[in-house]
Structures are given as C-alpha cells and as structure tokens.
Amino acid sequence: MASSSPQHQLWHFSRGIVFAKNGNAVYPRLPVAGYHSSPDLLSERDDTLVLAGRGLEPDSSRQLSADSPGFLETDAKERAKSVPPTETESPDTNALEAAEGVYAVPGADIVDENVSDEPPFTPLDFRIPEDVFREAKLGEPGTPESFWSYSLYRGPGDDGATDAKIKVHYCRTKHTTERVLQQYFMNEKILGFDLEWAPDATKLQSARRNVSLVQIASQSRIALFHIALYPKSDELVAPAFKKIMEDPAITKAGVCIKGDCTRLRNFMGIDSRGIFELSHLYKLVKYSTTGEYHAINRRTVNLAAQVHECLGLPMFKGQDVRASDWSQLLGMQQIEYSASDAYAAVQIYAVLDHQRQQLDPTPPLPHHAELNLPIRLADGVIIPTPDENLEPEGEDTRPQGLALSQRNLRRERYLKSLGESIQIEADGEPILKETPKPSEPAKDVPKDARIVAAENWLLEYRARSKSIGFRKTVRAAAASLRAYHIWHENEDLNPQAIAKLLRNPPLQTSTVVNYILEAIRVEKLPYNAARLQAEVLSFIPKEMLGTSRYKLLANACKHAIGAEAPTKA
Known part of the structure; x- marks a missing residue:
C-alpha cells in the first residue's frame, strides 16, 4: 500500500498531528424547519444551522422533511x-x-x-x-x-x-x-x-x-x-x-x-x-x-x-x-x-x-x-x-427583563x-333577522361656533385658491386647515384645548400640533412666531425637530422671534 505524500499525512514524526489546511467546517444539510418552528432557527441561505449551537433540542413531535406534504404549510x-x-x-x-x-x-x-x-x-x-x-x-x-x-x-x-x-x-x-x-x-x-x-x-x-x-x-x-x-x-x-x-x-x-x-x-x-x-x-x-x-x-x-x-x-x-x-x-x-x-x-x-x-x-x-x-x-x-x-x-x-418564573x-x-x-357564546340563542349598524363614532354635541367659523373659512379658502391661476388645489388636509384656523383666530385656545373642542373623547394633543404645523408648512399660512414656539413647536422634542419636516418652519420661527426682540427693546 503506497504511503501518501508527507504534506497529506495525518502524523509526521517531526510535526506531530497535521490538520487539513481547509478551515471551512462541513456540515450535512438538515431540514431545520422540520425540527423546530421558531423563526430564529430559519435561514434562507441554507438549512445547515446547528441546533445544539443555540442550546435547543429538536422537537420530536414535528419531524418533517422538506419533502413532506406538511413541510411548507x-x-x-x-x-x-x-x-x-x-x-x-x-x-x-x-x-x-x-x-x-x-x-x-x-x-x-x-x-x-x-x-x-x-x-x-x-x-x-x-x-x-x-x-x-x-x-x-x-x-x-x-x-x-x-x-x-x-x-x-x-x-x-x-x-x-x-x-x-x-x-x-x-x-x-x-x-x-x-x-x-x-x-x-x-x-x-x-x-x-x-x-x-x-x-x-x-x-x-x-x-x-x-x-x-x-x-x-x-x-x-x-x-x-x-x-x-x-x-x-x-x-x-x-x-x-x-x-x-x-x-x-x-x-x-x-x-x-x-x-x-x-x-x-x-x-x-x-x-x-x-x-x-x-x-x-x-x-x-x-x-x-x-x-x-x-x-x-x-x-x-x-x-x-x-x-x-x-x-x-x-x-x-x-x-x-x-x-x-x-x-x-x-x-x-x-x-x-x-x-x-x-x-x-x-x-x-x-x-x-x-x-x-x-x-x-x-x-x-x-x-x-x-x-x-x-x-x-x-x-x-x-x-x-x-x-x-x-x-x-x-x-x-432586546433585554430579557425579569426572571422567567416572575414573568x-x-x-x-x-x-x-x-x-x-x-x-x-351559548348555542341556544336565536339568530337575529335584522343586523345592527356597524360601529359608529359617538354622537357629537352641537358644533361650537368656533368650529363652524373654521369650516366656513375653509370653504372660502378653497374657493379662493381655485380662482388663483398659479395653484389648482389646496394641498393641506381639511382637518389640518380647520385646526389651524381655530388656533390662529382664538388666542385663548392652545392645542390641548383644541383637542377637546374638536372631539369627545378628545383628540391627542400631538395630532392637533401636527395639524397646525402641517397647514402652516404646506400652505404658507401666517402665524404669530412667539405663540407658535410656545404653544405648538414646544411639543416636539428638540432632538426630533432638527430632523423633522418642520425644521425649516422652526428655524424661520426662531429668526422671527430674534428679529422682534431688538424692536421691542
């Protein structure tokens, strides 16, 4: 029996045990999905993950091969x-x-x-x-x-x-x-x-x-x-x-x-x-x-x-x-x-x-x-x-939090x-022939005069915009324009108050803030800079404001407030 060349021998008296130069471990292809349903065990590149490496044992109740009828399902x-x-x-x-x-x-x-x-x-x-x-x-x-x-x-x-x-x-x-x-x-x-x-x-x-x-x-x-x-x-x-x-x-x-x-x-x-x-x-x-x-x-x-x-x-x-x-x-x-x-x-x-x-x-x-x-x-x-x-x-x-038994x-x-x-559900109750109406919002109380005024202004604003040649349609949503008008025309109302005024249960304050800012940003509407900063922009965290769509508006507001300061002095 011919001996193999020295470089391929497992044992050599001068070098001891010689390992193969190829460092890539070879594993058999396993249908991992058939052993366990946990999503973190599945790889789209191949199914050669080793369950023991994750500290998991195969689920013997689900021994399906990739060719089994239920494998994909x-x-x-x-x-x-x-x-x-x-x-x-x-x-x-x-x-x-x-x-x-x-x-x-x-x-x-x-x-x-x-x-x-x-x-x-x-x-x-x-x-x-x-x-x-x-x-x-x-x-x-x-x-x-x-x-x-x-x-x-x-x-x-x-x-x-x-x-x-x-x-x-x-x-x-x-x-x-x-x-x-x-x-x-x-x-x-x-x-x-x-x-x-x-x-x-x-x-x-x-x-x-x-x-x-x-x-x-x-x-x-x-x-x-x-x-x-x-x-x-x-x-x-x-x-x-x-x-x-x-x-x-x-x-x-x-x-x-x-x-x-x-x-x-x-x-x-x-x-x-x-x-x-x-x-x-x-x-x-x-x-x-x-x-x-x-x-x-x-x-x-x-x-x-x-x-x-x-x-x-x-x-x-x-x-x-x-x-x-x-x-x-x-x-x-x-x-x-x-x-x-x-x-x-x-x-x-x-x-x-x-x-x-x-x-x-x-x-x-x-x-x-x-x-x-x-x-x-x-x-x-x-x-x-x-x-x-x-x-x-x-x-x-993510952190695991409390111990498992406590959780x-x-x-x-x-x-x-x-x-x-x-x-x-009990089986004995009869089936009603007439079906009720689908879920509906809670009935609103009669509209506040300030809401009516905002809706009338919105109609006029849209009609006026259509008559101007350089713009065909109003870009801001009706809800944004309505909230803006209520805020702009009523200095005693801040976003929290407007949220309660517009709906019961109240809107989220952040929603009203976004409505107002979006109307000003999109339609270039007028605003009081000091009030906008104090009542509206202050709701947005500073770290978020610098990267949001309202960054330019916030900067313009800041400059306007700075320009007003010397005048007042």
Missing part, C-alpha cells in the same frame, strides 16, 4: 410572524400558497425602532389611553404590562360609556358563529382577519386540522370561530362567514393573508375576495415618506414588526402559544394571542391609511391582494417587484384580568 406562516426588529419577506405574494408552491422566507430589512412615547394617532374611536400607553412603555421588558394587546384599547360602549373594553366572542358551533356574525359584523367595511391551525397539520388531513380557528375583528369586537370544535353534525362553513369572505366590498386585512385564504379555498371551498395585505400599505407609507421608492414591493413584513412600529409597543411572541395545538379547547393565553392578531390588523390599517392620506402627494391604496397587481405611487408610477437577494434574519437582542406569574395574573371582556 406548517412553518411558512410562523416564519412570517417572527419577532421584531427583523422583517420577514416572501418573493411576491408574501404568503403560504401550497397550491402554487409559494412560501415566506426571512428577509433583512430592519424595522424603525424610533417609536414615540405617545400612542400613534388612529382615526378609530377605540384607542389606547395615553396614561395606559405610557405605563406600558415604562413597563419592565418581557412583562405582560409591556406588550401590545387588544385589551389596552377603550372606546364608546353601548351604554354611552367612553371607556368600554373590546368584546371577544368565542364561538364553538356553526349556529353561534352565524348569530355573532349576523349581529355584529355583517355591515362592517373593514375587518381584521387571521387563521390558526394544528401545528402538525398536513394537506392530507381534514379541514378541522388545517383551519382550526378563524379570527375576525372590527374596532369594537373580536370573534373567534373554533371550527375544530364544531359538533360533528355541523357543517363547517357558516353562510354569513362565506358571504363576508367572498364580498369584495368588505375589506379583510391581515399579514400573509393570501396564504390564509388559500387554506379557506382548499379546505372550505371559500373563494375570498376583498383581501388586503397590510405589508403593501406599510411599505407604501414608510418608504413614500422617506423617498425610498425602490424599497416598495409586495414582500411581506411580519405582524410583530408592524405592531411595534405602527402601534408603538412590542407584541407578545411566546413560542409556546404560537406552536400550541389550536384544534383543542383554547386557554386564556391562546384567546388573547389569537384575538390580538386579528385586532392588530384593524388598528394597523387605520393608522397607516391615515398616514397615507397625510402624504403629499397622496398615493392610492394598494389593490386587494387577490388581484395580484403592483403597488402604485401617487403619480401613477408602477413599482416593479423583482426577486431580491435575502439576508439572514437577525436575532432579538410567568405576572402573566397569569394579567390573563385572569381579561376574563370579563371574553364571552363564551
């Missing part, structure tokens, strides 16, 4: 709901579509962490009270008090109260599903939507395993339809649910919503229309604001990231809840998690659509997702959606406090 949506600060993106339709072989893969865009200390403005009547929001912002990271949840919101109630909680309806029969839909949801124009299914479901199994739980939400109510628990004698599709899902006039908003609707089509025969991918609106608003139009595409951004950036608080990301068996009776933690997913879609849609309308010029809403049309800019330019190189998903590096105890107490707003 089980893990794609979980990847799309990973935690901030990382975006999750998919090539085009942004969702699991088993029939077309489309699935979500992790992306690389970093979510903006510059979240305000005040709750973001929402045009909806249900909102997070400012003191509750601040308490959550100051909460210990990782505790129940620090997370975003539907339970934080308050709004007008049926009894005239202004601090009513969101009501959750938990339905376990087709009859109760039909009744709740007929009574509370049929006339809504915007609904949040989500699905959950058994963690080990495959396309060869039943609809109860693949569409275990359906969640829909309006601004005041959430409904959980536990299809997996319907009696065996029940049909699985309530007529009202099918009608809502197939009505293009009712917008159903969600993340990775096309994948959810593919499940409805494959397992329940529902051909969904009017479905809206929140990621499209998120990217349109975010990157139109910064001018990064090249970043606008139809690839998805995970729900947790959108909640953190758009609603101002992190979302609970418990993997034990996400990977639980949704075909079994729900516990309180599962109810809160699933209800929050659907409700988040309602609030994100409202917040982003309001921000879209404030853009100048204003882009149109993205098309419904089932149309498969590109996203449009304000001037009609079509944004291409080429395949883009993906980067590894980052890890969540669990606090979460148990928190979940018990939710019980009063969750209603387990």
Whole structure:
C-alpha cells in the first residue's frame, strides 16, 4: 500500500498531528424547519444551522422533511410572524400558497425602532389611553404590562360609556358563529382577519386540522370561530362567514393573508375576495415618506414588526402559544394571542391609511391582494417587484427583563384580568333577522361656533385658491386647515384645548400640533412666531425637530422671534 505524500499525512514524526489546511467546517444539510418552528432557527441561505449551537433540542413531535406534504404549510406562516426588529419577506405574494408552491422566507430589512412615547394617532374611536400607553412603555421588558394587546384599547360602549373594553366572542358551533356574525359584523367595511391551525397539520388531513380557528375583528369586537370544535353534525362553513369572505366590498386585512385564504379555498371551498395585505400599505407609507421608492414591493413584513412600529409597543411572541395545538379547547393565553392578531390588523390599517392620506402627494391604496397587481405611487408610477437577494434574519437582542418564573406569574395574573371582556357564546340563542349598524363614532354635541367659523373659512379658502391661476388645489388636509384656523383666530385656545373642542373623547394633543404645523408648512399660512414656539413647536422634542419636516418652519420661527426682540427693546 503506497504511503501518501508527507504534506497529506495525518502524523509526521517531526510535526506531530497535521490538520487539513481547509478551515471551512462541513456540515450535512438538515431540514431545520422540520425540527423546530421558531423563526430564529430559519435561514434562507441554507438549512445547515446547528441546533445544539443555540442550546435547543429538536422537537420530536414535528419531524418533517422538506419533502413532506406538511413541510411548507406548517412553518411558512410562523416564519412570517417572527419577532421584531427583523422583517420577514416572501418573493411576491408574501404568503403560504401550497397550491402554487409559494412560501415566506426571512428577509433583512430592519424595522424603525424610533417609536414615540405617545400612542400613534388612529382615526378609530377605540384607542389606547395615553396614561395606559405610557405605563406600558415604562413597563419592565418581557412583562405582560409591556406588550401590545387588544385589551389596552377603550372606546364608546353601548351604554354611552367612553371607556368600554373590546368584546371577544368565542364561538364553538356553526349556529353561534352565524348569530355573532349576523349581529355584529355583517355591515362592517373593514375587518381584521387571521387563521390558526394544528401545528402538525398536513394537506392530507381534514379541514378541522388545517383551519382550526378563524379570527375576525372590527374596532369594537373580536370573534373567534373554533371550527375544530364544531359538533360533528355541523357543517363547517357558516353562510354569513362565506358571504363576508367572498364580498369584495368588505375589506379583510391581515399579514400573509393570501396564504390564509388559500387554506379557506382548499379546505372550505371559500373563494375570498376583498383581501388586503397590510405589508403593501406599510411599505407604501414608510418608504413614500422617506423617498425610498425602490424599497416598495409586495414582500411581506411580519405582524410583530408592524405592531411595534405602527402601534408603538412590542407584541407578545411566546413560542409556546404560537406552536400550541389550536384544534383543542383554547386557554386564556391562546384567546388573547389569537384575538390580538386579528385586532392588530384593524388598528394597523387605520393608522397607516391615515398616514397615507397625510402624504403629499397622496398615493392610492394598494389593490386587494387577490388581484395580484403592483403597488402604485401617487403619480401613477408602477413599482416593479423583482426577486431580491435575502439576508439572514437577525436575532432579538432586546433585554430579557425579569426572571422567567416572575414573568410567568405576572402573566397569569394579567390573563385572569381579561376574563370579563371574553364571552363564551351559548348555542341556544336565536339568530337575529335584522343586523345592527356597524360601529359608529359617538354622537357629537352641537358644533361650537368656533368650529363652524373654521369650516366656513375653509370653504372660502378653497374657493379662493381655485380662482388663483398659479395653484389648482389646496394641498393641506381639511382637518389640518380647520385646526389651524381655530388656533390662529382664538388666542385663548392652545392645542390641548383644541383637542377637546374638536372631539369627545378628545383628540391627542400631538395630532392637533401636527395639524397646525402641517397647514402652516404646506400652505404658507401666517402665524404669530412667539405663540407658535410656545404653544405648538414646544411639543416636539428638540432632538426630533432638527430632523423633522418642520425644521425649516422652526428655524424661520426662531429668526422671527430674534428679529422682534431688538424692536421691542
């Protein structure tokens, strides 16, 4: 047997053990997604991550290979709901579509962490009270008090109260599903939507395993339809649910919503229309604001990231809840998690659509997702959606906060406090023939004379602007101009007072501040510099003012005040 050359020998008497020069370790290709559903274990470059390196053991209950029928279906949506600060993106339709072989893969865009200390403005009547929001912002990271949840919101109630909680309806029969839909949801124009299914479901199994739980939400109510628990004698599709899902006039908003609707089509025969991918609106608003139009595409951004950036608080990301068996009776933690997913879609849609309308010029809403049309800019330019190189998903590096046992105890107490707003629907109540009207804003008191004066001025201002040849339309929004006029013409009213004057419950003071500044900036309207500085600009932190759209206005105000000082002296 011929000996190998000296440089390739493992042992040499003069050098001892000789190691190979190639320092690249070679690992076998493993279907990591089949061993564990945690999003931070998934890499789009290859599946060669070593579980032991992360201190995790494979989940023996989910030993799926990449060729197994349930491989894509089980893990794609979980990847799309990973935690901030990382975006999750998919090539085009942004969702699991088993029939077309489309699935979500992790992306690389970093979510903006510059979240305000005040709750973001929402045009909806249900909102997070400012003191509750601040308490959550100051909460210990990782505790129940620090997370975003539907339970934080308050709004007008049926009894005239202004601090009513969101009501959750938990339905376990087709009859109760039909009744709740007929009574509370049929006339809504915007609904949040989500699905959950058994963690080990495959396309060869039943609809109860693949569409275990359906969640829909309006601004005041959430409904959980536990299809997996319907009696065996029940049909699985309530007529009202099918009608809502197939009505293009009712917008159903969600993340990775096309994948959810593919499940409805494959397992329940529902051909969904009017479905809206929140990621499209998120990217349109975010990157139109910064001018990064090249970043606008139809690839998805995970729900947790959108909640953190758009609603101002992190979302609970418990993997034990996400990977639980949704075909079994729900516990309180599962109810809160699933209800929050659907409700988040309602609030994100409202917040982003309001921000879209404030853009100048204003882009149109993205098309419904089932149309498969590109996203449009304000001037009609079509944004291409080429395949883009993906980067590894980052890890969540935020502080862990309290010890795990402490956090669990606090979460148990928190979940018990939710019980009063969750209603387990009984099967014996009749279905009402007449459906109530959708959620409406609380009735306003008769308009204040100062509001009437502002509206009359607005009409005159618009008419006067149209008659001037150099400008065709008024660029500032009506709400901005109305708030400006009330502030400018009434020296006894500051933004806080105007917020109370314009609406009950009051607008956020920061909203009125932005209205006033935007009207002055866009329309070049006159103002008292000293008053603007003292009452309006003072609300914006100095470190933010220098980089905001109001930087030039703030500088002009400063110079005007400086010029007035010598005159007065």
